[in-house]
Amino acid sequence: MGFWVSGRRAAALAAAAVVAAGCAAGGGDVGQGGSLKLGVITSVGSSLTNYPDVEAGARAAVEAVNRAGGVHGQPVELLFCNTRGEVNQAVACAREADAEDVDAVVGRVDVFSTQTLPVLEKAGIPDVGNVSTGSEVDYTSPDTFPLNAGTFGAFATLPYGHKADGATRYVFATIDLPIGIRQGEVASLVARNIGLDVVPLIKIPAQGVTDYAPYAQQIKDSGADAATVALGPAGLQAFVKAADAVGLTARISGTAFTFGQSEAAGVGMLADRMLVAAPYPSTDDRSVPGIAAYHQELDAAGVENTPAVRRLAGLNAWLSVYAAVEVARTVPSDITRQSMTAALESTSGLDLHGLATFSPAALTGQGDAFARFPKTDYHVLRFDSPTMVDAGQELVPDPLQSVRANASR
Numbered sequence: 001m002g003f004w005v006s007g008r009r010a011a012a013l014a015a016a017a018v019v020a021a022g023c024a025a026g027g028g029d030v031g032q033g034g035s036l037k038l039g040v041i042t043s044v045g046s047s048l049t050n051y052p053d054v055e056a057g058a059r060a061a062v063e064a065v066n067r068a069g070g071v072h073g074q075p076v077e078l079l080f081c082n083t084r085g086e087v088n089q090a091v092a093c094a095r096e097a098d099a100e101d102v103d104a105v106v107g108r109v110d111v112f113s114t115q116t117l118p119v120l121e122k123a124g125i126p127d128v129g130n131v132s133t134g135s136e137v138d139y140t141s142p143d144t145f146p147l148n149a150g151t152f153g154a155f156a157t158l159p160y161g162h163k164a165d166g167a168t169r170y171v172f173a174t175i176d177l178p179i180g181i182r183q184g185e186v187a188s189l190v191a192r193n194i195g196l197d198v199v200p201l202i203k204i205p206a207q208g209v210t211d212y213a214p215y216a217q218q219i220k221d222s223g224a225d226a227a228t229v230a231l232g233p234a235g236l237q238a239f240v241k242a243a244d245a246v247g248l249t250a251r252i253s254g255t256a257f258t259f260g261q262s263e264a265a266g267v268g269m270l271a272d273r274m275l276v277a278a279p280y281p282s283t284d285d286r287s288v289p290g291i292a293a294y295h296q297e298l299d300a301a302g303v304e305n306t307p308a309v310r311r312l313a314g315l316n317a318w319l320s321v322y323a324a325v326e327v328a329r330t331v332p333s334d335i336t337r338q339s340m341t342a343a344l345e346s347t348s349g350l351d352l353h354g355l356a357t358f359s360p361a362a363l364t365g366q367g368d369a370f371a372r373f374p375k376t377d378y379h380v381l382r383f384d385s386p387t388m389v390d391a392g393q394e395l396v397p398d399p400l401q402s403v404r405a406n407a408s409r
Helices: 006-024 052-067 087-099 113-123 150-164 178-193 213-222 233-245 261-273 289-300 312-328 337-344
Strands: 037-042 077-082 104-106 169-175 202-204 226-230 251-255 275-278 350-352 356-358 377-384 387-390
Touching: 037 052, 037 087, 037 312, 052 077, 052 289, 052 312, 077 087, 087 113, 104 312, 150 169, 150 178, 150 226, 150 251, 150 275, 150 377, 169 178, 169 213, 178 226, 202 213, 213 233, 233 251, 233 261, 261 377, 261 387, 289 312, 312 337, 312 350, 312 356
Parallel strands: 037 077, 037 104, 169 202, 169 226, 226 251, 251 275
Antiparallel strands: 275 377, 350 356, 377 387
């Protein structure tokens, strides 16, 4: 049911190369610091959340690290657990991370963070590179070390993108769950703070919806010319089609972690009307050196060249592995979850392929509602059927900046 060891085969294949690398270097740091075991937790195959790219990106990074000599002369081990989009299985994955003695969890994408992160916290397992949906525990727990504000930051970015696009009246439509409502409240507050006229939230039932046309009609009737829609990947595709059917002209937006190239392909030319946001450039833009390196390592790992396994959540997991690896290399004694946490708490200014600067030591702050979310830039992106491209807007620096002090619950 739980973890399967995707990294063990890679570790075995790399072991000889790691030893050889250590010998060639006159021993280097072979045997110092112990081995590093990383866990990956996400959902694959669920209509609510489906991220096969997360395991693919993490595995590609681990294999590249091991080919280059591993950490302290020993291969990194990677373990993966599929939550299947089910809360009980998500909790089981967190518990099994503890049972399997992982030193850190990396690149986690998990809508059940409220239930799972406390399990990791109790076990003392640092959570590196979590893509947060905005659960309160994600920005209050000292156990989490994100690279960015995840989908929560993306939702806060979209009002900026719509305003730069010329919109004046904004609405947030969300699945009627506490996390979706919280996302909508904060995005709407950001929209007000930057001068948009904001329509009250539109709530969409979490279950039983087979036709999204009534909710698209609500947006149309509100007079909004910009609408962020927070649904799962399948739901958002259906919503975009329903919006077209009712003649909705408002520009629809969503997070690029949820609505990526695969989803754009599913709605065809309708995707060209949308905006999406992410803390990284599009994974289609191989002119960016870090994006090119990501694809090169996926190629070397034998990952198929399809959008489903080369998306932004996978890029984040790839970077999260490198963040954990570089931190582990600073541990002078045995690598454990405790020594990893201590090293993370003193790490700052770590460059991750030019795509992120990792400074977990700075993830504190009095009077900051989102102190655990780094103040990172976000990109506004669009589609050119189905390629994801830059929308031609300026980067949004720390999209949560206007609500950090006043985003009360």
